[in-house]
Amino acid sequence: ETGVTQTPRHLVMGMTNKKSLKCEQHLGHNAMYWYKQSAKKPLELMFVYSLEERVENNSVPSRFSPECPNSSHLFLHLHTLQPEDSALYLCASSQEFAGTGVSYNSPLHFGNGTRLTVT
């Protein structure tokens, strides 16, 4: 496989469920990201990991818990979500990470996303 792979593609969960989203990148990149994409809103950065260390948490509620066991894998653990958390969750990676964003010419490569519906 190549690129950035996300599973599952679709997820429906109740507000009391616990689930996890998985992301794997096969590009040899050092930085991985979780983004949330809601209708009619810009992409919202949630978390950034660089070399397995969390370097940014954009005031995300604690019901979202990221985990990065190695530079190729990233998880997003979900617990007691709200209906307003329903969105497309995108994982991305980049070759390098600098500061609070991405390096000068190291664009993001996105996975296909997980369409999450909270009922």
Place this chain on the structure above:
Amino acid sequence: QKEVEQNSGPLSVPEGAIASLNCTYSDRVSQSFFWYRQYSGKSPELIMSIYSNGDKEDGRFTAQLNKASQYVSLLIRDSQPSDSATYLCAVIRANSGGSNYKLTFGKGTLLTVNP
């Protein structure tokens, strides 16, 4: 003022025409600019990057950057129905020390190319 602004559209053009997508940004120290294409139900895909003033051409795509006016545009020549997608503008800016960077996306412009 929003950091990165795009007309949400939809922008409709006939097949074969030139589609012009515009993006303005508020931070003068922005330095890297990207255009992503996102098909419905799919993830964003990088199609162009531009870092200096002027035009950059790649096949049917041309990115234009004007830092003085703080806008970046994407032209698609000979538009095809397969170009119908949402186009996201993304901007990187660095702080004054150049040690921290921030990537900000616009909301995207929906382009429809009619056969």
